[in-house]
Amino acid sequence: MLGKLAIRNVKRSAKDYIIYLITIIICFSLIFALNLISTSDVVMQLSKGLDMFQYIMYFINAIVLGVICFLINYTTKFIFEKRSKEFGMYSLLGIKKRKINKMFLLESMLLGFIAFIVSMPIGFAVSQFLSLFIVKILELPQAIFIALNLKSVILLAVYFSLIYLLVLWRAGRRIKKSSINDLLNLEKQNEMKLTKSTKHRTVLFLISMAVGIAALVWWNVKFKPSTIEDASIFTVILGCFVLLIISIYGIMISVGDFILSIVLNNKKIKYNKDNLFIARTFSAKAKTMGFVFGTLSMIITLAIFFLNISGLNKGLYDYQIDSNSPFDIAVTDEREHLKDYLEVIQEDYTIKDDFIYEVYKDKTATFLNTAPFADYKDEENKFDPVVKLSDYNILMELRGKDTVSLKKDEYIIVSDLRFKDDMKNYNINNITLSNGTKLKQKDFITTGYWARLSNEYYTLIVPDEVVYNLEINESHLVVNTLEKTNVELKEKIKTKLPQYFVVVNEEGEETTEYYNTVVKGELIESTNTMTMILSTICIYMAFIFIASVGTIIAIQSLSDSSKYKYRYKVLSNLGVKDDAIYKIIRKQLLILFGIPIIYPIIINFCLITSINNIYKIILANNTVYLSYFIGSVGQFLLIYAVYYIATYFSFKRNIKEV
Amino acid sequence: MQVLKIENLKKYYGVNANITKAVNGISFGVSEGEFVAIMGASGSGKTTLLNCISTIDIPTSGFITIGDKEITKIKEDELADFRKDNLGFIFQDFNLLDTMTIEENIALTLIINKEDIINIDKKVEEIAAKLGISDILKKFPYEVSGGQKQRCACARALINNPKVILADEPTGALDSKSSRMLLETMNQMNKELQATILMVTHDSFSASFCERVLFLKDGKIFNEIMKGEKTRKEFFDEIIDMLTLLGGDLGNVR
């Protein structure tokens, strides 16, 4: 009979339980999918040589397991709080705590078990989806099918039992330790805790801050191109992570008190607008939920970090394509040959732009004679490549970039960051071309460069009139087409114009040289897609993390909404207008959503700035990472905002309900 | 025979500088079948005292003996059985479960005692009729008035014919007619079933139903008066005099 009543009770608070159920179903599906993949025969076979892959899988598994354990514990606690009054009443009316505990245990187990069963088919579907990624990562010729296997079901069952044992053991202790009064007034008591003031938290805040700064500085010192290859880098990464975790928890636990003490000690701030109200709410939240906020912050840090890495990799990929082939087709050959190429291209493609320019040789080779090129033995080709300013500007216009201007006695050198770095020590400014013209350097730019502009390293841009007497090295044709190019085009050019590709060497052997033609479509296909895949996986992980954080905060605030229902009713009875109440709610939710993201954003900014020390030489420029950073934070905030808005509206509905 | 004995009971909330001595050394005894009222200013520790007696809260120190059992010593399980068989508790703030109908809230005690369904229905209807809430049985707590909620809370506590009734301001939200209905029900249980009743109240009229009134001040017993052979009117006047002496504005002075 009581069982029936309890079940009816559960039905009546179904809304809360649905959140709970969905959360654990998502969790278990994820674990199951990861299990299926890491234990699948096919994948085991494939990853034999790839220790790294196994380790990554373990790592992901561990993180996911940790997050899930936390999530389930949190939701269980939430449900427990919801029902504590009922349990308190049962206890008062003479039901033994042991029995109440058993009831709650059975209930949670039942829900868990439903989630366990449902999560298997869902997890299976997810694993198939993930296997597509793996196929791409390992560049497998055909798709693999991840079969259901007993091992992962057992593993899931083990995880399930472990998590529930832990979570329910804690719930049991909670019931045992609380008096009936505690149970009846659990919600009120939670708020009581807030009033306790603790000075030592300010100290904790400062220490945590110091630890965080130390970790970031350490990370920055170690993340230099010169040190990155040391074996010790893994120790550094691990050490920094541990320090950062400590710092995040410390700060999130103490930040509320710290801010409150600042506000309280300064009358000017204290009585300005809502400051006191905000500081109080803030510190209250941080105090009761310090640990939860810490964990949320950590997950957010990870999510933004993954988004950043994904952004960097995407940037890397784009830059690779752009620096190798900014135009759809680029051909290097003698001028008279070039129209033949154009004809072949025209057969299948509509030509949007085409342009031919020459590369001249400056035999003085000021730059090529520096130490970095010491092994450059090919005397015949020892020259600095030179391109006329007008040609260069037309190329820039075709790429949609800014043009440049030069005085009569100036030149510009264009190259990439790596070369610029190499040249730093040589300080070459004034040069004399082989025809006697003296020029001084106006600029060293890296934005207009691509590998095929002339040679593989750098190009000098000079005023048109100074190239007289310079020998032409070769002519270049660049073409943009309306249609997207593909691999077939290159094959076609090769078969249609074999005379330009086949080279007969001194021994009379024929070899085919392909390098004089670059087709963007081919490059995209052959460029290692690993970076793209990695960035996709990172995004996938990040979304899971953001979703978990959003869910937890949503649950937390919705539970607030029922707690505060009465309070808002009083406010409204006192004549506070609905709009004003909504404003308070928005502010409160903003604090709740806002607290855990500030520190992670700062951390990520520092981390990514340090990482850029290494990435910058293979990225478009020094500061482009900032746009990736802003992009990642933006993506994060966008999804986060959706949660915020959804929570706000449910919150509003909840307090309006009764 | 003393069914309830309290010795030097203390209950402190908070720590150090923030400490509240809600109950600060209270001793008294209650005989079986006695109907005792507890009065005192708001914050004088009445609810806390009741909570300690009912084992809802754990006292800081002191002894509470119910029957022949020292309840601060016995095991949780035994306490649960004691509450199930003997105790009816009426909360100042009702403590109804929002997710259950009024009927279910009232029946909870019986359900927990595993009575059979026909019996439960009969008893619920009976007590509901006595307290005048028969027509709201199917509603949820948030759909009924404060006074109706309070009567529901009383019905829940009384339905089982408990040996000891601890009532925290059971008439606080009731009009005089409903108050009288409730007090008469309690009086009847006191007379017919020898139930021992401890009732907190701010209302001298309600208190005049009792045989003895304890006055609390700052967590201590300030005074106590007995009805003895007095009429209810005389006793009522005496209570009022006492309250004036206590100096509190205890409201509801009629």
Ligand SMILES: Nc1ncnc2c1ncn2[C@@H]1O[C@H](COP(=O)(O)OP(=O)(O)OP(=O)(O)O)[C@@H](O)[C@H]1O
């Ligand atoms: N959980 C608690 N934590 C801290 N202090 C408490 C707690 N409960 C009660 N108090 C304090 O203990 C004192 C006695 O409270 P109690 O509720 O017993 O008063 P009361 O006599 O029932 O008052 P009322 O007539 O208003 O119901 C009060 O000062 C109150 O503020």
Ligand SMILES: [Mg+2]
């Ligand atoms: Mg009280």
